[in-house]
Amino acid sequence: MRTPLLLLLWAFAPHLFGQTNVYMNLMQAAQTRTSAHGASVHAAISDGNDAILSGKVPVEDLHRGGHKVIGGISDDPEQLHDLVRAGIDGYITDRPDILIDVLQKEISLAKTAEEKRRLKDFDVEAHRGGRGLRPENTLPSFENGLDLGVTTLEMDTGVSADNVAIVWHDEYFDSKMCRRVDGRPYDANDHFWIRDKSAAEIQQQLICDKTPFSTTQQSDVSLSPVSVAFARKEHLANPYSPVTIDQIFRFVRFYASYYRSGPGREDRLAKERAAEGERVRFDLETKLIPDFLPSEDGKLERTKNHTAEPKAFVQALCPAILRNHMQERSEVQSFDFRTLKLVEEQFPFLPTYYLTSNPKLLQFQTEVGMGL
Template sequence: MKKHLASIAFISLACLSAFAQKATQKFPKFDTEAHRGGRGLMPENTIPAMLNAIDLGVTTLEMDTHITADGKVILSHDDTLNPLFTLTPDGKEMSKDEAHKQALLKMNYADIAKFDVGSKPYSKFPEQKKVKVHIPLLEAVIDSVQQYLKAKGKPQVYYNIETKSKPGGDNIYHPAPAEFVKQLMEVIERKEIIHYVIIQSFDKRTIQFLHKKYPQVKTAYLVDIQKSVNEYVTELGYKPYIISPAYKLVTANMIQQCHAQGIKIVPWTVNTSEEIAALKALGVDGIISDYPDLLEK
């Protein structure tokens, strides 16, 4: 009986320890983020890109999300199909006009998944490996990543998930903020990754709503206009976990201002070794890059 009780106690302690570790998932000391999964090397916002980034040792997978007509959360930077790297279901190229008529919010996921977003050469990223692949569901990305981490014995990564929205696009290209956040968080909570998620956006409305509704979730404010850190915080109405500026906006003073307020600074999108080294020397807390292979050098 004593042995039985001791076994129960041991199992209980182990479960509590695992829960505590999960609940206190530490943010990386220096955050290396694969932008859109590392689109310099693999087709952007796809499962192969995310798994490749894991192999390269990044601490965070950065990705963009949209919502489909049938309420699915998918990975895509663009509001519509992108003709620069998308082929039709029968393998043909798309004109700009044809592609831009295909708003993802107006399409069901089954139809979106028929398009190939990895086979067409993408001149902006000549080193990108060509793989026939489709726009994935966020939940499929999470499942694939978590299974891959376990199979490879890799440490848990963070997910930095952007809500692709702007005030003029509500109910045209994306749901209004409350609905967008609701659908995104349903996936995050169901997949139990809330302890290692950051939600980022240029659209302050989505992260403001998220901060009120889910204050335990880390948020990042994406910015591309030079202002003081106090101005960013004031317009947002709270202190985000991260301020994520276009990298050319970063100065030693901006970093000092962020750190003085307990805010991390993780700039985007930094694609040369020289710029990465310079920003590290200034004291940023992480870097987002299309070339995750450069981040570990």
């Protein structure tokens, strides 16, 4: 969309799109797109704690329309109890172990069979694999999420120079979390941009095993035997080497076989872990933002994206889901609604999750019609 058109839409947005509930509008528009392509999947809303607890997100109305509501991101047990009781369908958390404990307590307090079913079906999403426990978006973080029995592994994706979907949150590999394989200095002045390197270059040069997030993060590889075995099989430099989406899908299958018939088959939790690897879901985020956003004074300003375009994100991610036969276990989420519209039009059988917790992004994109 060209800048002049964006400016025009931004100026006249209140008159063009009205003041009806933005969440319902987003979901209705998404449903129209997928239905037009013969699919019956329903999009979902993923928002922050305040919007859910205040009632700003119309949870019951969205449910009546067949849309899920996912919350995030808190690790405070008291707040998690309140959020679960608000009727949401799932929650993205850095500490899935805490959320699982909260759910067990809520199930013990449930007074009806219907409420117990809802709580047992609650979607526990390990944010970046559960970054409160392991370095984020790494094989060991996802292994730990699987060990805990989460419903969904949540992760971020970028696009490499050779158009491969890479699992990482930022546009570049931050020195606070990563180091060079060869031991050369890698500091805050180094920006190893995903867009500028091939997937092979990224994996050959970086290890992301630092633990800056919290004192509960652990990177001892002895805690991650499946990651160690898989890294060896894939010829990765380290279990904490950056990975691709294809490798994530292979890893989860490897995890299941590791406990079903491999070295972990005698583990006391082998049966449960094998089953976990065979059923866990994937919440895959396209990590980019719109090219323009309003400044503090309301003027549109170009953002400093150093990522691929929306089309490249969709073409790198969605075919990977298909070729690994994971379309029944995956959804695509984003703060950038352009990618979600492309998914709904080109891969309408994949559920889309609209990340709406950034007020500026939500207001701008809906008022200029990006998600409508």
